[in-house]
Amino acid sequence: TRPHLFDNLVVRNLDTGEIIPHLATSWKIVDDTTWEFKLRDDVVFHNGEKFTAQTVKFNYDRILNPDNNLPQRGNHKEIKSVEVIDDTTVRFTTHRPYPIMLERMQNFQMIPEGYFKEKGKAHIAENPVGTGPYKFVHWIRGRELLFERNDNYWGAKPALKYAKIRIIPDTSTQIAELLSGGIDIVRALPPDQIEVVNASGVARHMISPILRTGFLQLDSVGRSGKHPVQNVKVRQAINHAVNIDGYIKYILNGNADRVATVINPKAFGYDSTIAPYEYDPDKARALLKEAGFPDGFELRFRTGLTTVEPGLEQTVQAMAADLEKVGIKVKIDQINEVGPYVTQVKEGKAGPLFVWSWGYYSVFDADGILYDLFHCGGLDENGQPKDTSWAYYCDEEMDKWIEAARGTIDNEERQKLYSQIQKKLHEDAAHVFKWGFHGIWGVSKRLTWKAPIDEIDRMFLAAPAQ
Template identity: 25%
Template structure:
């Protein structure tokens, strides 16, 4: 019998333990973290064989695995960043499984009798986040008072709830899914997927209503709108660059002169962490409600390790209190009610604007059997390949 003393009530301990990878501490202490990263050792069904940077990782079935032996005896994982190249590899038979097929390429593959296209809505939500804390626009300076996506000296309109609601009414999410995403995805009401614990079924997105958006802007003191910059990545999420362009266009139609600023993820995410944004488009992918609230919505506190993804510094004392209570409440029904209340507050205040749940599109050869995962993982031991291994 293993007894675990947590010191405090920990209602999700069983879930959290299941996500911990077991590694040999002796090997890590001897080799060091950097060497362990190059030649990792774990307890899974495969052993590490080789890593060639930017080219491939080779795995081989481990004969001493404690569980069911995997069907595939050898696995090669290759990074292929170009959509067309991944699709071509599948069509030619060079590749057996392709993760991250674009919605456009999926239509091409669906017409090919030699391959299959697998789809599932995932736990990843694409959303807009706002600068809640800087009072006015200004040139970027890390830790400085100016919000860099706004004209210098002009007040930050996103501190006004009416402006954030105007943005919600200005963005036509179903149309974005239909056009930019080519039908791939589902509208989101919160940064949590519907099957997850803590999900609030009562929430509904603010309807697309440009007239209402313009009225709210006028009530907030911006009858002529205002200029702003919309930051986004262009190589991290499916069609993230075109999505940024399309959202900017919708905002311009209600008077918010949005200029899209797409950048590579290598530039985009460090910029966010440094505070170089006013409004940005990003994604959040987990079905764990506690970590979501602690990271995205809790008032920032580096010493306590909370609010680390709350880059816009949204802060609400009632939400912070609900997070603390729910995180230690052992009664599932009471904890569910607390999370639902917390969702009502942060979505009601448009702390962020959820847009849509991203769909995972996987292309496979006809002889591949694989069930797409909600969490976007692909595990080699879950793949069977008829005719060879």
């Protein structure tokens, strides 16, 4: 929803992948730790407030203030200060050279200072105001979001007056709605439904490799209590027990890229030389025996909505069957609401084994997952990661490698560090490594639209078919 309502200083060109100006008209690197941005002077928020350099300073100061405890702070904490030079010029000073400054900036949205100070955080969360191509109309929890075109938008105005996002958990209902004209775009279309959609005459499918990696989180630090998954041999056994290549071939119809790591193949830093775990049930059984579980054990396997990951339901069932073949009996626990599922993950209650994936917030750099998901800062007295609520794996030496990679502009050195990190994660079997996603959409023929490279569905680029 964010790019419909809000704008960033910079955005990504979806054809070239290059980062280009947006609310900023240009930028220059003054020195290793200083960036200066020139801003548009014709931008107003949906409530009439003008966008200026002070707006930029307010938004960054707010997220950088540790007292606000905002989840995105870690993504921007390399910024030391933000200085207003004049209404259309703002200067950023970083603590050290920061190679992914623009990557992180293209996912940072602007909100109006006056509106926020008047209404407060809780109000603006349910009544958002931005500078984007659409304006917020209403949000019916669990049902839909409705946006109306911003006719005062400074950029190219959307062709469609309204954009509605409907929440439909059931996949068959989504497809029925698409084919009956109730909706125009379905995301995470199951691969076995592609032919159904294409044969309908009213819709077609689109596929695009996207910046999301899928894996099973393994609770190696015991956030969800003491359990066998804390043993590295058990984690390695689980990786050998599941037939990832088979799932890609027979469930996803080849629509995924096998990985041996959590880094997406489209992101800088990906190491293609690391070999995936082989499907080897006998080796899995041997590892379980070495770990002290010759007769296996029982495990909770938590999963969520299918609207992010194509083929998720079938994949989970296949994984459960494969795990049972080596003696690991799993109880599948499905949570059908995104909010409660994410809350359980952040609170450390989702383990010991659960479905997860990461979309990088459109950051085409390994830092987009490594810092967010693995930079743990050590564990506190309760066994919880100090730096992120997402981590279920913690290694303080690896934290140093992640920090080093985001503090040098030498890309060769950064690649070496990222490779080192991926080898460590692989050896420790931090997760069950699955695949880089191919996004699959079902799209009505009454609409022209382009599948994104980063999975962010930009409805403001859709138009009626000619």
